[in-house]
Amino acid sequence: MSVLVYLALGAGTAVFAVATAARAWMYARAPIHLRWELYPVPHEDPEKVKHGGSYFEDKDWWTRKRHYNLAGELRVMVPEMLFLKALREFNRKLWYRSFPFHFGLYILAGTCGLVFVAAVAGLAAPALMAGPLGTILQWVYTVSGVAGMALAMVGAVGLLHRRLTDADLKTYTTAGDVFNLLFFLVAFGVLTAGILLRSPGDPSVVALVQGLLTFDRTLQVPGLLAAGIVLCALLAAYIPLTHMSHFVGKYFTYHDVRWNDQVNLRGSAIEAKLTEYLTYRPNWSAAHVGADGKRTWADIATTNPWEGAKK
Amino acid sequence: MKDRIKLTDMSRQDRKPLTHLENEDLMPLPYPLDSPEKDHAWAILSEKVTGSVECGLDDTCAINIPQPKTKEEEDELVRKFLAGLDKLFTRENNWTFLQPLVLSMEHCAKCQTCSQACHIFEASGNDELYRPTFRSELVRRLYFKSVKHGGALSAWQHGDIEINWPLVARLAELAYRCNLCRRCAQTCPIGADNGLVAHELRKLFSQELGINAKECHDNGSVLQLKVGSSTGMSSLVVKDNIEFIDEDMMDRTGIKVETPWDVEGADVLLIHNAGEILAWPENPGAFALVLSAAGIKWTLSSELAGYDSINYGLWYDDAQFARVAIKHAQAAKKLGVKKIVLGECGHAHKALSVIADRVLTGDLNIPRESSMTLLRDIVMNGRLTLDPSRNAFPVTLHDPCNLVRLMGVVEPQREIVRKICPEFREMEPHGVDNYCCGGGSGFAIMSGNNFQDWRFHVSGRKKMEQVLNAFADCMDPSINKYICAPCSNCKGQFRDMLAYYDLWNKNRILYGGLVELIVNCMVDAKPGFIDWEWH
Numbered sequence: 001m002s003v004l005v006y007l008a009l010g011a012g013t014a015v016f017a018v019a020t021a022a023r024a025w026m027y028a029r030a031p032i033h034l035r036w037e038l039y040p041v042p043h044e045d046p047e048k049v050k051h052g053g054s055y056f057e058d059k060d061w062w063t064r065k066r067h068y069n070l071a072g073e074l075r076v077m078v079p080e081m082l083f084l085k086a087l088r089e090f091n092r093k094l095w096y097r098s099f100p101f102h103f104g105l106y107i108l109a110g111t112c113g114l115v116f117v118a119a120v121a122g123l124a125a126p127a128l129m130a131g132p133l134g135t136i137l138q139w140v141y142t143v144s145g146v147a148g149m150a151l152a153m154v155g156a157v158g159l160l161h162r163r164l165t166d167a168d169l170k171t172y173t174t175a176g177d178v179f180n181l182l183f184f185l186v187a188f189g190v191l192t193a194g195i196l197l198r199s200p201g202d203p204s205v206v207a208l209v210q211g212l213l214t215f216d217r218t219l220q221v222p223g224l225l226a227a228g229i230v231l232c233a234l235l236a237a238y239i240p241l242t243h244m245s246h247f248v249g250k251y252f253t254y255h256d257v258r259w260n261d262q263v264n265l266r267g268s269a270i271e272a273k274l275t276e277y278l279t280y281r282p283n284w285s286a287a288h289v290g291a292d293g294k295r296t297w298a299d300i301a302t303t304n305p306w307e308g309a310k311k
Numbered sequence: 312m313k314d315r316i317k318l319t320d321m322s323r324q325d326r327k328p329l330t331h332l333e334n335e336d337l338m339p340l341p342y343p344l345d346s347p348e349k350d351h352a353w354a355i356l357s358e359k360v361t362g363s364v365e366c367g368l369d370d371t372c373a374i375n376i377p378q379p380k381t382k383e384e385e386d387e388l389v390r391k392f393l394a395g396l397d398k399l400f401t402r403e404n405n406w407t408f409l410q411p412l413v414l415s416m417e418h419c420a421k422c423q424t425c426s427q428a429c430h431i432f433e434a435s436g437n438d439e440l441y442r443p444t445f446r447s448e449l450v451r452r453l454y455f456k457s458v459k460h461g462g463a464l465s466a467w468q469h470g471d472i473e474i475n476w477p478l479v480a481r482l483a484e485l486a487y488r489c490n491l492c493r494r495c496a497q498t499c500p501i502g503a504d505n506g507l508v509a510h511e512l513r514k515l516f517s518q519e520l521g522i523n524a525k526e527c528h529d530n531g532s533v534l535q536l537k538v539g540s541s542t543g544m545s546s547l548v549v550k551d552n553i554e555f556i557d558e559d560m561m562d563r564t565g566i567k568v569e570t571p572w573d574v575e576g577a578d579v580l581l582i583h584n585a586g587e588i589l590a591w592p593e594n595p596g597a598f599a600l601v602l603s604a605a606g607i608k609w610t611l612s613s614e615l616a617g618y619d620s621i622n623y624g625l626w627y628d629d630a631q632f633a634r635v636a637i638k639h640a641q642a643a644k645k646l647g648v649k650k651i652v653l654g655e656c657g658h659a660h661k662a663l664s665v666i667a668d669r670v671l672t673g674d675l676n677i678p679r680e681s682s683m684t685l686l687r688d689i690v691m692n693g694r695l696t697l698d699p700s701r702n703a704f705p706v707t708l709h710d711p712c713n714l715v716r717l718m719g720v721v722e723p724q725r726e727i728v729r730k731i732c733p734e735f736r737e738m739e740p741h742g743v744d745n746y747c748c749g750g751g752s753g754f755a756i757m758s759g760n761n762f763q764d765w766r767f768h769v770s771g772r773k774k775m776e777q778v779l780n781a782f783a784d785c786m787d788p789s790i791n792k793y794i795c796a797p798c799s800n801c802k803g804q805f806r807d808m809l810a811y812y813d814l815w816n817k818n819r820i821l822y823g824g825l826v827e828l829i830v831n832c833m834v835d836a837k838p839g840f841i842d843w844e845w846h
Contacts, residue, residue, distance in 0.1 A: 054719025
């Protein structure tokens with residue numbers, strides 16, 4: 001049983017990491033698109049951000065020093081990531097459900113980190129972890145685990161309820177959407193039950209991680225706890241394969257699209273990229289485009305099929 | 312209560328419209344348009360239209376796709392559509408928007424946060440067909456099914472959709488029920504962009520099937536590339552018209568104006584939306600007067616497309632967009648000007664300043680600037696002697712989406728109106744949170760069949776509400792009121808809306824540009840440049 005649990009944990013983590021990285025790589029290697037920013041852009045001059053302005057408000061803007069205000073971006077990004085600010089502002093009813101769900105997941109992710117630290121520290125310095133530091137750490141990850149699990153499950157129930165009862169959401173809800181939320185509930189529910197219903201002699205969560213790190217095949221993992229861990233590992237592997245990987249997509253929608261106001265200057269890296277893209281050979285079929293798979297974008301854009309034609 | 316439209320209804324085989332709106336269904340308007348029963352009845356599409364073109368979506372028809380005569384024709388159109396859909400997701404064909412499009416396909420959480428931000432959805436009385444995600448969700452299902460070759464598991468995960476000609480035909484029309492204002496995208500917690508999806512759909516239809524709005528393509532970008540302007544004016548005609556405008560300006564202001572043409576090495580190449588020259592000649596006239604009085608070394612260009620800043624490709628076709636943008640840059644390069652300044656036209660601003668920034672390379676990459684900035688510099692630095700008391704009437708400012716939310720030019724025009732209009736009042740909301748005038752993305756020039764009814768009753772409704780609220784304290788016809796709309800397309804929409812609801816005759820609400828307000832308060836000009844006549 002312990003080997004199965006280790007394999008599930010290892011595979012789930014690996015798939016999560018690889019699939020997340022692959023998705024990020026897919027977006028990152030996409031060509032630089034035409035500018036499509038939306039204002040306000042928070043890294044602009046703070047005086048301009050107040051009203052949503054851009055450097056285009058300055059006379060001869062190309063002669064002036066460009067602002068890149070990281071603090072401004074962080075002021076928007078941090079509340080957005082942690083507290084789902086946009087949802088709170090524009091869709092409060094859903095935020096009441098979505099925020100606990102997401103914040104619960106963040107806390108659970110932090111809990112996993114703390115458990116891992118406790119496990120490693122327990123192996124490396126058992127005496128240290130047997131003292132007050134170990135006790136404090138145990139309290140912290142226990143409380144955070146309980147809080148995270150409670151928030152995530154309450155949020156998931158709320159989201160599921162809303163998806164199934166709100167007519168505005170129902171039209172767009174697929175079987176997969178319902179399954180996704182049920183998957184969270186079942187995986188977290190079984191894991192919680194597995195932890196709570198352990199017998200006194202069963203291994204703790206930290207001992208389980210230590211077992212994984214040392215590949216201790218003698219560890220006896222109770223069936224319910226093993227089921228919970230396997231389900232959570234499957235969930236971790238599943239998330240980056242679905243739209244729920246928006247934690248990756250969101251980085252690009254904000255930084256590469258909504259806030260990308262980078263100017264194409266002569267001789268710049270952007271210009272070099274554009275020059276490459278203009279050699280691409282499209283094959284759009286409409287006659288007016290004049291694309292035959294041989295002509296480049298540059299050929300097409302610099303040809304005026306109607307020049308000299310009579311009105 | 313009406314039945315809620317389902318996504319699967321889009322594939323319905325009959326040609327019966329999926330929805331029908333009555334005035335009573337729509338978002339209520341304030342006084343004096345607060346009685347739906349007194350509102351205009353919608354024109355009904357003729358049998359000739361319904362029998363010959365695809366209009367199975369709603370009460371109107373924007374792009375007049377001929378009905379295929381045989382099943383084979385239908386199948387061929389569907390095949391082309393799917394081929395075009397594939398091309399939207401390849402680097403070679405769509406490097407221009409590939410990344411944002413894929414992101415919007417992959418990550419929408421279907422939370423519907425965007426819906427309440429959409430003026431069309433709200434104005435329609437929350438009709439499901441106009442929900443911003445309705446269109447996107449259909450495209451998303453097509454993407455997973457056809458582009459990613461998803462099977463049963465994908466259909467279970469992402470939802471299924473039956474692909475047939477009625478679906479494709481309805482999608483083509485539905486792409487033209489969005490103003491591309493991207494207010495919805497501004498509220499999306501994930502950053503998905505329904506406006507972009509509508510834009511890309513339009514592109515697919517234009518670049519693969521040659522289906523587009525005649526007003527934008529044949530009478531728009533094609534005409535511009537053929538004769539120099541979407542108005543049909545050749546360079547000779549436009550010079551004649553400008554000469555006439557210069558003379559008229561002399562009569563109206565007492566100040567001699569001579570518009571310079573093709574001045575090599577000028578500091579500024581000014582490019583107007585040529586529609587101004589025909590529809591609102593006082594606008595280019597006022598520009599000529601202000602720039603000359605401020606001592607700017609400026610010029611117009613008589614090169615092909617060099618005297619018309621419109622670039623309708625922005626709304627439906629990357630190839631047409633790039634061709635026109637390059638013509639603009641070539642005109643500037645030929646004259647060797649220091650910068651291009653865009654007149655009062657929102658989409659021209661975004662097209663040449665923002666979007667074309669990643670089209671123009673090398674010596675075509677000539678600096679582009681907004682006229683709002685230049686005018687702000689002239690007004691705020693005291694280069695003209697102005698008397699704001701001449702503008703002592705209620706003024707509100709419309710924010711063109713392309714100029715404000717999509718380009719970040721928010722304050723320059725406000726600084727001017729705050730300085731020269733003592734009775735200025737904002738619409739709510741305003742700035743980057745503004746609402747589209749309802750004419751955006753080409754709608755202001757689209758009037759085939761009964762499309763105007765849709766754009767007055769639905770797409771322009773929210774803006775009408777904002778205008779009436781802004782002037783709520785002075786609706787009496789004894790008080791002249793002015794909507795300052797520094798954008799040709801927006802002005803076109805205001806002109807048509809105000810006329811439709813007779814708000815000039817009944818309540819004395821006029822519209823116009825920004826530069827006219829400046830000339831109206833120039834001490835050196837004869838008073839009364841704004842003549843309070845309906846144009």
